[in-house]
Amino acid sequence: MAKITLSKLRHSYLSTPKSDSDYALKEIDLDWNDGGAYALLGPSGCGKSTLLNIISGLLVPSEGQILFDDRDVTALPPDQRNIAQVFQFPVIYDTMSVYDNLAFPLRNRGRDEATVHARVMAIAEMLEVTGMLEQKAAGLSPDNKQKISMGRGLVREDVNVVMFDEPLTVIDPHLKWKLRSKLKELHQRVKATMIYVTHDQTEALTFADQVVVMQLGEVVQIGTPVELFERPAHTFVGHFIGSPGMNILPCELNQGTAVFAGQPIALEGPVQGAADGKTEIGIRPEFVALADHGLPAMVTKVSDVGRHTVVECEAGGQRVNAVVEANAPAKGSAVHLAFRQDMTRLYVDGWLATSPAADEQGAA
Ligand SMILES: Nc1ncnc2c1ncn2[C@@H]1O[C@H](COP(=O)(O)OP(=O)(O)OP(=O)(O)O)[C@@H](O)[C@H]1O
Numbered sequence: 001m002a003k004i005t006l007s008k009l010r011h012s013y014l015s016t017p018k019s020d021s022d023y024a025l026k027e028i029d030l031d032w033n034d035g036g037a038y039a040l041l042g043p044s045g046c047g048k049s050t051l052l053n054i055i056s057g058l059l060v061p062s063e064g065q066i067l068f069d070d071r072d073v074t075a076l077p078p079d080q081r082n083i084a085q086v087f088q089f090p091v092i093y094d095t096m097s098v099y100d101n102l103a104f105p106l107r108n109r110g111r112d113e114a115t116v117h118a119r120v121m122a123i124a125e126m127l128e129v130t131g132m133l134e135q136k137a138a139g140l141s142p143d144n145k146q147k148i149s150m151g152r153g154l155v156r157e158d159v160n161v162v163m164f165d166e167p168l169t170v171i172d173p174h175l176k177w178k179l180r181s182k183l184k185e186l187h188q189r190v191k192a193t194m195i196y197v198t199h200d201q202t203e204a205l206t207f208a209d210q211v212v213v214m215q216l217g218e219v220v221q222i223g224t225p226v227e228l229f230e231r232p233a234h235t236f237v238g239h240f241i242g243s244p245g246m247n248i249l250p251c252e253l254n255q256g257t258a259v260f261a262g263q264p265i266a267l268e269g270p271v272q273g274a275a276d277g278k279t280e281i282g283i284r285p286e287f288v289a290l291a292d293h294g295l296p297a298m299v300t301k302v303s304d305v306g307r308h309t310v311v312e313c314e315a316g317g318q319r320v321n322a323v324v325e326a327n328a329p330a331k332g333s334a335v336h337l338a339f340r341q342d343m344t345r346l347y348v349d350g351w352l353a354t355s356p357a358a359d360e361q362g363a364a
Helices: 048-056 098-107 113-127 142-154 173-190 201-207 225-230 235-240 358-363
Strands: 004-011 025-032 037-041 063-068 083-086 161-165 194-198 210-215 218-223 247-250 252-254 257-260 263-265 279-283 288-291 295-304 309-315 318-324 334-339 345-348
Touching: 004 048, 025 048, 025 218, 037 048, 037 201, 048 083, 048 161, 048 194, 083 142, 098 113, 098 142, 113 142, 113 173, 142 161, 142 173, 173 201, 194 201, 201 225, 210 225, 210 235, 218 225, 218 235, 235 247, 235 279, 247 318, 257 279, 263 295, 288 318, 295 318, 309 334
Parallel strands: 037 194, 037 210, 083 161, 161 194
Antiparallel strands: 004 025, 004 063, 210 218, 247 279, 252 257, 257 263, 279 345, 288 334, 295 309, 295 334, 309 318
16 A cells, blocks of 8 residues: 655646646645545546546646655556556456456466465455355346456555545445445455545545545545535535535625625634635535524425425525424525524635634634
């Protein structure tokens, strides 16, 4: 295993890129620590595959370096990088047995049969496929084929990193949650550095200890699932993570207090910097409560989503969502909304501009 460092990485598919928009990857500086469980999360076209292909060596970046520990591998081809990859679709040999499929990456590198056997049995046990080891892979269900594909990615102990590229695409929805938690458990047992690429927030948040969120060729935030939920560094992260996403409301600033729809809204703490760009309040629906006083609003939709209810309101010409546990008002009701102050952020030109109040920082 190795620590992977991406240093001043940029990539353009054009031969003579002129402006920032010609780059599929703008500047990326990133460390993937040895043994970490990472997710690379972002919408289609944000640059995830480009980044993955640069790490695996399929693509040489226009600028910058890739280091495995302190070794510069930027110019090395894929077969010299010692990486395992699991793709969207199963990569297995149909005519071979499940056992031989799992053994293949080890035999291919000349490991002795005793080692091969011990490792195959260990991985099969972790994946709960021991009972099918003698079967031909051709007869397996798509889910089991993908499980074996994952097993082939995990079977070698000497790889620098295991990369999963949307590995649950072919998995039946009702089995997805099972494999998601299985992968998390596997990471804890195998302790390899793993990078899991997905556009699905549930997959990313279930699997990863650290989630790297990308947008338009840039990393906008790296954080734990809780950090991304509680303190999005950018309105994009607020929108993209959470269901429904963060409420983002245009506002004015008046001596450190935000004003939205003529109402003062108390922020979590002081605003950093000049705040002379586009100013917006960010508050998650989970921290908006229905109250006797506060921002006047009209309920426009009520959706029961299982454990809680999403109350969609209109205030100041904007949609504001609130998540309530019980006693949701009816559509058309006039209500007041109260924002939990320590969770009310200010964003300037999309970026987080408030920090917690001093007493909150002391408590943290
Ligand atoms: N071979 C290529 N030639 C030219 N442009 C490309 C090529 N591959 C990707 N791009 C462009 O680079 C940008 C990033 O694409 P990339 O495939 O890395 O994104 P992604 O996040 O992996 O998307 P998806 O989830 O759809 O695979 C996009 O604008 C895409 O159109």
